[in-house]
């Protein structure tokens with residue numbers, strides 16, 4: 089499929105992964121909005137969270153989040169996860185943005 093994240097999953101575009109398992113991969117956003125801005129992305133193409141039909145992906149997302157939060161030492165500094173869907177996304181391949189540090193007073 090002609091999708092940038094599918095190409096990364098097929099290793100057609102070389103990318104350093106911060107986390108990888110059978111179901112997902114995680115890599116730095118090309119245009120970070122926080123010092124830590126990692127995308128967690130299923131290897132299989134789903135348009136958005138609404139269209140996801142494999143709970144293994146969510147389990148892996150949780151494992152990936154925990155690994156990156158530990159590696160980037162975000163406990164105590166704060167982190168935030170967002171996912172755009174239903175047409176709000178720019179890349180039509182499900183991904184979670186994991187961002188930090190985040191202050192508890194800043195809302196969105």
Ligand code: 5GP
Pocket residue numbers: 092115116117118119120171172176177178179180
């Ligand atoms: P969305 O609006 O779909 O939630 O966000 C798409 C995100 O993907 C943006 O933050 C954008 O910077 C990021 N992005 C788009 N193309 C690439 C790419 O080729 N490589 C990486 N690492 N990030 C990308």
Ligand code: ZN
Pocket residue numbers: 089091092093094095132133134180181
């Ligand atoms: Zn895709």
